[in-house]
Amino acid sequence: MADAHPLVRLETFALIAVGGFAGSNLRFFAMGLIPDVPSIVLVNAVGSAVLAFLVYEADYADRLTARTRLVFTTGVLSSLTTYSTFALQTALAARPLALGGIVAANYGLGLAGVLVGRLLARRLGVPRPTGGETT
């Protein structure tokens, strides 16, 4: 990417910026709808599931273009989900039980989301023969 054409780099940045705008806004919208701690659990679980689907879909069917992947993975999903707010909520938890609950909910549902996304990708895609013709 370092030696890519400036316009190509600009396009990459623009695609990521648009995705980042949308992803962070979705997270902000969720935080307005439901309390802070459950909203972060929700976006982290859903975001992990969709990202896992896209990542494993690349292994199995690979129907999406590189640009679409860039917008959704690096842009929307990575911005929708967040580690910093989760870590701060954990650090500021009043009781040890609340602290454990926040960590267990985010880690547990985040990892469960990945497994759901992987399962969906496997169901929808037939594994591509390795080394065979693409498209």
Added chain:
Amino acid sequence: MSVLLLEGIDVLGRTVLTVDPDPAHVVGTGGAIGAILRYVATKRVSERLSSERVPLATFAVNVVGSFVLGLVVFAGAGGSTLRLVGTGICGSFTTFSSFSVETVRLYERGERALAVANAAVTLACSLAAIGLAWLLVAVTAL
């Protein structure tokens, strides 16, 4: 429509016009900046420390982003500043989805101990970074 103009009176009795942008636009702008910063930082870390085994780039952005969010919150930022830097930039700079997918992929490759360590060390270092941010703010406030 998106930008709210508020007329007020400042401490010297002058009429001032303050711009109060739509919160969603502030968060979105921060989110776009955070996403680009993450992309650049991830690339840099991956180039410098080419490690196929450990997802160092995601670890780095999550710890650094947690530290900065801690600084902003403990320094007492509120309103638009908190939305821009905290919810927007730090929120988008750090990522949970890449972290969880990479952790599962490590586990799948048979690197089970490394997967568990990645989850534990990311949490421990992010919490330590927030503690350090609190300490820095407390010390500079003295």
